Amino acid sequence: MSNTQRAISELRRLVFSGELPAGSDHLESELAERLGMSRTPIREAARTLESQGLLELRARKGVRILPVSLEDMREIYDVLTELESLAAERAAEQHYTGAELGELASAITDMKAALEVKDLEAWADADDRFHVELVRLGGNSRVASITAMMSDQVRRARAVTLFMRPLPVQSNEDHQGVYEAIAKADPKRAHDLHHAHRQRARDMILDLLERHRLRQL
Amino acid sequence: MSNTQRAISELRRLVFSGELPAGSDHLESELAERLGMSRTPIREAARTLESQGLLELRARKGVRILPVSLEDMREIYDVLTELESLAAERAAEQHYTGAELGELASAITDMKAALEVKDLEAWADADDRFHVELVRLGGNSRVASITAMMSDQVRRARAVTLFMRPLPVQSNEDHQGVYEAIAKADPKRAHDLHHAHRQRARDMILDLLERHRLRQL
DNA sequence: GTGAAAATTAATGCATACGCAAAAAAATGC
DNA sequence: GCATTTTTTTGCGTATGCATTAATTTTCAC
Numbered sequence: 001m002s003n004t005q006r007a008i009s010e011l012r013r014l015v016f017s018g019e020l021p022a023g024s025d026h027l028e029s030e031l032a033e034r035l036g037m038s039r040t041p042i043r044e045a046a047r048t049l050e051s052q053g054l055l056e057l058r059a060r061k062g063v064r065i066l067p068v069s070l071e072d073m074r075e076i077y078d079v080l081t082e083l084e085s086l087a088a089e090r091a092a093e094q095h096y097t098g099a100e101l102g103e104l105a106s107a108i109t110d111m112k113a114a115l116e117v118k119d120l121e122a123w124a125d126a127d128d129r130f131h132v133e134l135v136r137l138g139g140n141s142r143v144a145s146i147t148a149m150m151s152d153q154v155r156r157a158r159a160v161t162l163f164m165r166p167l168p169v170q171s172n173e174d175h176q177g178v179y180e181a182i183a184k185a186d187p188k189r190a191h192d193l194h195h196a197h198r199q200r201a202r203d204m205i206l207d208l209l210e211r212h213r214l215r216q217l
Numbered sequence: 218m219s220n221t222q223r224a225i226s227e228l229r230r231l232v233f234s235g236e237l238p239a240g241s242d243h244l245e246s247e248l249a250e251r252l253g254m255s256r257t258p259i260r261e262a263a264r265t266l267e268s269q270g271l272l273e274l275r276a277r278k279g280v281r282i283l284p285v286s287l288e289d290m291r292e293i294y295d296v297l298t299e300l301e302s303l304a305a306e307r308a309a310e311q312h313y314t315g316a317e318l319g320e321l322a323s324a325i326t327d328m329k330a331a332l333e334v335k336d337l338e339a340w341a342d343a344d345d346r347f348h349v350e351l352v353r354l355g356g357n358s359r360v361a362s363i364t365a366m367m368s369d370q371v372r373r374a375r376a377v378t379l380f381m382r383p384l385p386v387q388s389n390e391d392h393q394g395v396y397e398a399i400a401k402a403d404p405k406r407a408h409d410l411h412h413a414h415r416q417r418a419r420d421m422i423l424d425l426l427e428r429h430r431l432r433q434l
Numbered sequence: 435g436t437g438a439a440a441a442t443t444a445a446t447g448c449a450t451a452c453g454c455a456a457a458a459a460a461a462t463g464c
Numbered sequence: 465g466c467a468t469t470t471t472t473t474t475g476c477g478t479a480t481g482c483a484t485t486a487a488t489t490t491t492c493a494c
Contacts, residue, residue: 051268
């Protein structure tokens, strides 16, 4: 694995874990030393992550970890809503067999189990798996990579809202409905159910952040 | 302007003009010499363009200009359909004044004029302006940059299909309808009209390419 | 003491050099 | 003549150094 690759995944990890907090600036040379390599692979990695919307390269100021504003969240959830709903619709058009929907079903099972023991981290992980698998089943690689990018951008926010929100009971019912619509090969229903699901989640989270005056993450 | 910036716009131009044809490979050192700079800014530019889906960096093979397959076109038009329809919907929610919709109206006027004198290049330019302005009015910067990226990826294909397709009379009517729905602040109608418009264009182009056995561009 | 101008510092942008791994070419054995 | 091994070549990945330029500090005039 190349140093540039390592720099990409390492920097991602540092951003997601909060070791490089939103809004902070870091010199290329600092990061290079921190990751034990020269500036070159750091610069290449930074350019990649910049185009993925995680950070920004500013001349003489180093790389800035991009904060996510309320407005950003609105934009991102809107994109996620549309593209994932498209994926659900397309998935339902494929007439997948039960076996092919196994991963989706297992993600739902895990969410239910996590919810019963109130393990929110485990629930969030399974929720992630559900959404990743859904867009995979949708069969559009561009939808998959765009939604992955958008999810990355709000990953920090989720860590905050996860413990502020009510137990995601409604979410679980939504997922079940989307799954059944896909299994029954009902594209319109799959689309509309997922659309409503994402819209609800969006409104709930934006409302939550607004009420807690968290305008930046 | 930095050499990296120049490399980005120059490489884009070379790709769009066909001077670097789809599927061709080019050594970093060749491109560096061609653009009169060292490999470093070429590599940085290539990484940026890679994340925009225009080319691919392959070890020891240089950069490969990515061809666009029929399947790619399907994916791209699907994404464009959903995100632009969202933009139309959101634009209609803003209650824009006539003045604020001026650029959109002017794009439509230009398309009509171009159509009457059968100037397809001028029509395509105005059509571009319409779609760019539409997503701008939608107010979601991520939708704007994603649709711009997707449009870039099919730009080569459009040059081919433009002169194969029937005169875009239907398209012009569609645009008019979307414009009116936005002016009348009817989000659902704006969404549905634009969705149908894009879907029609998609089916027409895919059909055209398939009948002409153009499976790669 | 204040403001402008000059000097200094510092970090990027880029050119360049080199090692290494992979591909191509050549040599060798059968 | 073909396959296999060895040699050579080639091009990328990365480190390094320097020039450029923006930011900062210092100096100096008023």
